Amino acid sequence: MSLRISTAPHMHNPLTTQRLMQYVFIALLPTAAWGVYAFGLKALLVLILSMASAVLAEYLWQLIAKQPVRIKDFSALVTGLILGLNLPATAPWWMVVVGSVFAVIVVKQLFGGLGDNFLNPAMAARAVLLASWPVHMTSSAFVSPTFFKAGVDAVSAATPLSAKSATLMELFLGQIPGTIGEVSKAAILLGFLFLLITGTISWRIPVVMTGSVFLFSLLIGGMTPEAALMATLSGGVLFGAVFMATDYVTSPITPLAQVFYACMIGLIIVLIRTFGSYPEGVTYGILLMNIATPLIDRFLPRKIYGHQKEAKKA
Amino acid sequence: MLTKTFKRGIHPLHNMHEGKGQTRDLKTREYVSDTVVISMAMNIGAPAKPCVKKGDHVDIGQVIGEAQGFMSVPVHASVSGEVVAVDSIPSLGAGNVQAVTIKNDFADTWVELKPLGSVEKVDPSLVVPAIQAAGITGMGGASFPTHVKLTFQAGATCDTIIVNGAECETHLTADYRLMLENSTRIVDGLRAVMRALNVKKGVIGIEDNKPEAITAMINASKGREGVSIRPLKTKYPQGGEKQLIEAITGRQVPSGGLPIAAHVVVLNVGTCAAIADAIIDGKPLISRICTVTGCVRKPANLLLRIGTITEDVIGECGGYSETPGKVVFGGMMTGICIPNDQMPIFKSTNGIVVLNEQQSRSKDESPCIHCGRCVAACPIGLNPYQIKVAADKSDFAAAEKLHVMDCILCGSCAYQCPSRRWLTPSFKYCKDHITAEAKAKAAAAAAAKGGNK
Numbered sequence: 001m002s003l004r005i006s007t008a009p010h011m012h013n014p015l016t017t018q019r020l021m022q023y024v025f026i027a028l029l030p031t032a033a034w035g036v037y038a039f040g041l042k043a044l045l046v047l048i049l050s051m052a053s054a055v056l057a058e059y060l061w062q063l064i065a066k067q068p069v070r071i072k073d074f075s076a077l078v079t080g081l082i083l084g085l086n087l088p089a090t091a092p093w094w095m096v097v098v099g100s101v102f103a104v105i106v107v108k109q110l111f112g113g114l115g116d117n118f119l120n121p122a123m124a125a126r127a128v129l130l131a132s133w134p135v136h137m138t139s140s141a142f143v144s145p146t147f148f149k150a151g152v153d154a155v156s157a158a159t160p161l162s163a164k165s166a167t168l169m170e171l172f173l174g175q176i177p178g179t180i181g182e183v184s185k186a187a188i189l190l191g192f193l194f195l196l197i198t199g200t201i202s203w204r205i206p207v208v209m210t211g212s213v214f215l216f217s218l219l220i221g222g223m224t225p226e227a228a229l230m231a232t233l234s235g236g237v238l239f240g241a242v243f244m245a246t247d248y249v250t251s252p253i254t255p256l257a258q259v260f261y262a263c264m265i266g267l268i269i270v271l272i273r274t275f276g277s278y279p280e281g282v283t284y285g286i287l288l289m290n291i292a293t294p295l296i297d298r299f300l301p302r303k304i305y306g307h308q309k310e311a312k313k314a
Numbered sequence: 315m316l317t318k319t320f321k322r323g324i325h326p327l328h329n330m331h332e333g334k335g336q337t338r339d340l341k342t343r344e345y346v347s348d349t350v351v352i353s354m355a356m357n358i359g360a361p362a363k364p365c366v367k368k369g370d371h372v373d374i375g376q377v378i379g380e381a382q383g384f385m386s387v388p389v390h391a392s393v394s395g396e397v398v399a400v401d402s403i404p405s406l407g408a409g410n411v412q413a414v415t416i417k418n419d420f421a422d423t424w425v426e427l428k429p430l431g432s433v434e435k436v437d438p439s440l441v442v443p444a445i446q447a448a449g450i451t452g453m454g455g456a457s458f459p460t461h462v463k464l465t466f467q468a469g470a471t472c473d474t475i476i477v478n479g480a481e482c483e484t485h486l487t488a489d490y491r492l493m494l495e496n497s498t499r500i501v502d503g504l505r506a507v508m509r510a511l512n513v514k515k516g517v518i519g520i521e522d523n524k525p526e527a528i529t530a531m532i533n534a535s536k537g538r539e540g541v542s543i544r545p546l547k548t549k550y551p552q553g554g555e556k557q558l559i560e561a562i563t564g565r566q567v568p569s570g571g572l573p574i575a576a577h578v579v580v581l582n583v584g585t586c587a588a589i590a591d592a593i594i595d596g597k598p599l600i601s602r603i604c605t606v607t608g609c610v611r612k613p614a615n616l617l618l619r620i621g622t623i624t625e626d627v628i629g630e631c632g633g634y635s636e637t638p639g640k641v642v643f644g645g646m647m648t649g650i651c652i653p654n655d656q657m658p659i660f661k662s663t664n665g666i667v668v669l670n671e672q673q674s675r676s677k678d679e680s681p682c683i684h685c686g687r688c689v690a691a692c693p694i695g696l697n698p699y700q701i702k703v704a705a706d707k708s709d710f711a712a713a714e715k716l717h718v719m720d721c722i723l724c725g726s727c728a729y730q731c732p733s734r735r736w737l738t739p740s741f742k743y744c745k746d747h748i749t750a751e752a753k754a755k756a757a758a759a760a761a762a763k764g765g766n767k
Contacts, residue, residue, distance in 0.1 A: 004640045004674045005651040007739035009725030011326060011484065011673070013687075017680055017732045073680065115681035115733075253686035253697075297697075304717055305556060305694040306569035 015199075021074030023200045027191035028081050028243065034187040035180035038145035039089035043180045046091050047084040053100035054080025061109045075114050079103050082122040082243055085181025086236070087129075088141040095136055099125040119290045120247045123240075127283050138279070142177035168226075171233040182239040192242045201246045204255060205262045209241040212266025220267075221274045237269065240282040250290040257300045265289045317522050319547035320557040324691045324726045326484050326550055326647060333484040333646070336613040337605050342491045343616060344601075345630045348418050350393050350621030351403060351658040352378065355411040357451040358458050359385030364414055370397045375425040375598050378414045387449045387459050392600040392619035395419040406643070406650050406657070413658070416621070427596035433506040436593055441510035448592035449599045449661070454478055454489075454553070454582030455644055457662040460589070463579055464511060470574045475513050476562055477504050479520040479527065479583045480546055480553030483645025486665040488603040489583050491615045493520070493527040496587055497534030501541055503586030506593050508540060511579070516541045517562050518583070523548040550647060551724040555580050557693050569720050584664070599661055608668035609636045618659055625655040627666060639674025642667045647725045677734040688727035688737060694720050698727035698737045705740035710751070713744045721745065 036044045058076035062069045071077075083099050103125035108117045130137045170176055174184025181188075195201045210232055217228035232238075245251060245265055252261045268288055269281035327333035355361035362379030366372060372391040379389035395418045402410040430436045430444060446461035466472065477500065481489040493500065504516045518535070520528050522545045535541040544562055546552050556567050558580060565576040573580050581589075584602060591597045600620055604627070607613040611632025618627065624641065628634060642649035643663050659666070688698035696717055704712035721741045728738040 003638060003652065003654055004676070005653060006640070006674075006676055007736075007742055008642075008644075008649055008723075009647045009729050009738060010640060010642055010649060010651075010667075010669060011646040011729065012677065012734060013324075013326070013730050013732070015730075015732050016734070017683055020683075020685070020732055070680070075683075113681060115683045248683045248685040250684075253684065253689050253699075302695050302697070304569070304696065304720060305560070306566050306571070306720060307717075 017075075018073045020200055021078050023195065023198045024078050024243070025074055025081065027194045027200070028078070028085065028181070030187040030190040031085060031181045031184060031239070031243075032081065034174055034184040035085060035089070038174060038183060039143065039180060043089040045093075046087055046089060046096055046180060047081060049093060049096045050084030050087070050100045051077055051080035053097045054083065054104050057101045057104040058109070061105055062113075065109070067113070070114065073114065076104055079108070079121045082181075083125050085239070085243075086122060086126045086179050088137070088143070088179050090141045090143060091136055095129060095133055099129050102128055115249055117249055118294070119287055120244050120250045123244050123283060123286050123290070127280075127287060130280060130283065139177070142179075144177045145175055145183070168230065168233070171230065179236065181243075182236040185233055185238050188238045188242055195242070195246075202255070202258070204258045205246045205251060206238075206241040208259050208262035209245055209265050210237060212263045213237050213269050216267050216270035217273075220270050231273070235279070236282040240286055241265075245286050245289070247290075250293055252293050252296045252300075254297075254300060254302065257296045260300070261289050261293065261296055264292070317545045317547045318561040319549055319552060320560045320693055321695070322691055322726075323549040323551065323557070323693050324729055325548075326729055334487050334490070336485070336607045337487045337615055338490060340487075340491075340613065340615050342495055342603050343614065345616045345622070345627070346393065346418065346420075346619055347622050347626040347630075349398075349415060349623065349626075350418065350619055351413050351415045351623060352389055352392060352621035353403065353405070353411050353413045353658060353660060354379045354389055355405060356389065356457060356620070356660045356662065357385075357387050358456065359383075359462070361411060362386060362389045364400050364412055366391075366397050366400065366414060368397055368400055371395070372397060372416060373423045373425045374600060375427065378416075379412075381446065385459060385462060387446055387451055387461070388598075389414075390449055390598040390600050391416055392621050393418040394421050394423045403656075403658075404653060406652065413621075429596035430593045433502045433509065433590065433593050436506065436509070438510045438512070441506050441589075441593065444592050445589055448588065448597070450585060450588045450592060451599075451661050452582055453584035453588060453602060453662055453664065455648065455662050455664060457660070460581070460585055463574075463581070464507060466574060471577055472511055472513050472574060472579055473515060473577045474563060474579075475504060475507055475511070475516045476558060476578055476580045477516065477518040477583055477586055478553050478555070478558055478580055479518050479524075479531065480558060481524070482521060482548075482550045482553040483647055483649075483665070484550075485607050485667050486605045486645050487607075487615060488605045488664045490524055490527050491605075492583055492587060492603055493524070494530050497530045499587040499590040500531070500583045501534045501538050501586075502590035502594060503588070504541060504581070505538060506589055507579070507581065507586070513579075514540050517544050518542070519544045519546050519552075519558055519562050521546050521548040521552055550726060551693055551722070554693065554722055554724055556722060569717070602659075602661060602663070604659060604663055605665040605667075606631045607665065608642075609634055609638060609670045610668050611635045618663075620661055621658045623655075624652060624657050624659065624666060627659070628655060628668070634668060636670040638668050639671040640669040642669065647729065648723065679735050680733040682733055682735060685732060687730040687732065691726040691730045693724060693726060694722060696721060698741070699735075701744070702735060702737050702740055705744050710744055710748055713741075714748055718744045719748060 103121035107121040107124040214232045217231045265285040268285035272281035360382040376391045381388045399415040403413045405411040450460045452458045725738045
């Protein structure tokens with residue numbers, strides 16, 4: 001009789017990468033559902049197109065590069081969905097495709113594929129689209145939710161950041177113009193709760209990041225507490241904090257490092273919002289700290305068992 | 315209940331009803347087979363040398379393999395009968411080892427035993443030699459010769475003997491049953507060692523998912539000088555030597571050092587019971603409790619003679635319940651796969667776990683997604699994902715810089731990894747390579763020195 005042989009351990013936690021990606025996908029669904037409800041069929045088409053082109057781009061790349069095809073791991077699907085949620089419902093179809101392909105091919109695959117990208121693919125793609133076609137990406141492209149103002153699609157409205165017109169409740173529920181995914185804070189929090197319950201992410205990055213945006217808005221932005229709260233709930237802060245800054249690959253690993261990373265994102269967001277001429281604090285805050293992540297991971301020392309005394313001597 | 319523990323760690327099947335549930339309530343029963351194959355290499359250090367030949371008659375407890383030096387223990391016949399072969403069998407590591415095969419005559423005749431009497435009255439200086447003569451090695455799995463552990467180099471001091479009753483491995487209940495069924499012997503063994511080393515404090519650490527064992531040991535230790543029971547949090551690897559020491563004393567063993575550097579000696583509960591048998595009855599180590607579980611029809615806790623063949627043990631447990639994929643000596647987290655079921659059990663075989671085909675399938679690695687679960691699990695505080703990058707490139711210097719030599723190979727990181735990366739196997743590879751390289755370097759240096767003379 002022959003038996004298999006392997007080195008221990010002989011059992012694993014049932015949680016796999018695929019399962020984790022599925023959890024993130026599920027956590028994004030409330031946000032996506034609200035986006036489609038608020039912005040109509042057009043939003044649904046943007047989401048489907050961004051997911052389909054992301055998965056197809058990954059599939060074709062892996063086929064051409066003769067790599068094992070890993071589209072079943074859900075990571076390209078999640079990237080596509082997150083990118084779609086970062087776009088306005090009015091985004092032209094070609095821009096959606098360019099964004100997805102850029103995210104998957106340039107940001108992810110060219111740097112080695114899953115796990116080796118140093119920027120969050122969806123965030124980097126958003127930055128590229130923003131720089132290339134600002135008209136399609138910023139407030140001029142944002143429409144009010146269809147059910148909320150009678151004006152419907154054709155009417156463009158300013159984001160609350162530039163003209164503080166929405167109430168706190170409208171901000172929270174998502175009755176405001178914006179990208180498909182960022183508007184409803186309630187839906188985002190629902191997804192956050194799901195990610196916490198399933199143990200997919202820890203609370204640290206989202207909580208510390210939004211907290212630091214609030215705090216720095218008070219301290220640096222010189223806002224009143226109410227205005228700071230509005231600022232925190234405006235734009236993509238919460239969506240970025242829950243779904244983009246927490247990307248495993250591009251965020252630090254140890255608790256202390258995560259707190260530092262999230263704090264710095266908050267600081268950069270407020271600095272850009274206060275002193276910059278560009279309203280895109282969240283995108284660049286997260287991207288800049290993505291780049292700093294390997295450094296943070298390397299330089300925040302850890303206590304290793306049996307090494308304490310040496311450290312004290314040195 | 316006030317429990318203590320260490321930092322980080324994991325919870326694989328930590329509820330008693332999972333894994334251990336198959337056997338926890340099964341009383342130990344003895345099983346003796348027709349034939350035993352007794353390996354001469356059951357301890358870390360030099361293997362014993364066979365001192366019987368084919369055709370010899372042996373009694374139980376008779377020395378059949380002589381210790382070769384200080385880092386070695388003798389091997390004893392575990393049944394009475396005729397020696398039918400002295401040959402070599404495959405070892406669990408590399409290459410073959412010598413083994414003595416004895417056909418059991420079921421006469422159960424013992425050699426003449428020389429008991430030393432009560433552990434509270436025995437001459438302390440006789441204890442450690444008696445432990446070596448009885449062939450006792452660490453019975454928790456590591457097989458380190460116990461008398462070596464108890465012999466200190468000049469300047470070393472010990473203030474606490476820790477007895478490991480954590481049994482944090484999955485599936486195994488051998489130590490648990492021993493604590494319930496033979497509590498007094500464990501305390502006797504501990505007392506013998508405390509007296510031999512003139513140590514005033516003895517602590518028995520038990521995970522709090524075994525309250526019955528904690529109660530039994532508390533009762534057995536009543537009125538015994540310096541002995542206390544310490545409930546521990548149920549968490550893997552609570553029974554790891556370094557984690558146990560940290561949980562109980564708050565001290566850490568310095569990197570690269572032995573527990574004695576933290577003024578502690580750690581013994582398994584099974585080892586303690588064997589020590590008591592050696593002192594009180596004069597009996598050498600010829601049998602042990604072994605949990606047989608997983609895909610067998612009738613899981614059991616068996617008192618087995620050393621050298622019992624796995625196939626016979628499985629037969630005693632009703633046979634395989636499914637086609638076996640892997641048969642593991644030890645638990646699921648650190649156990650060793652045996653190549654076939656002709657392998658005999660060793661002094662350290664605390665369990666035989668049979669896995670079915672599906673459980674045995676090797677998992678393909680997928681890319682690391684930097685999720686940090688390995689870092690959150692590592693009881694030592696290493697960054698397993700970084701060491702794996704170095705290991706994949708065979709960059710041993712980088713791995714060493716990342717402290718791979720501090721890795722205890724507990725498997726926690728690999729258990730948690732959602733990408734199923736072969737973390738622990740890679741680290742074992744690194745550690746083996748670095749150790750071998752250091753040895754080769756030392757040998758070369760010694761040779762060069764010799765040449766100069």
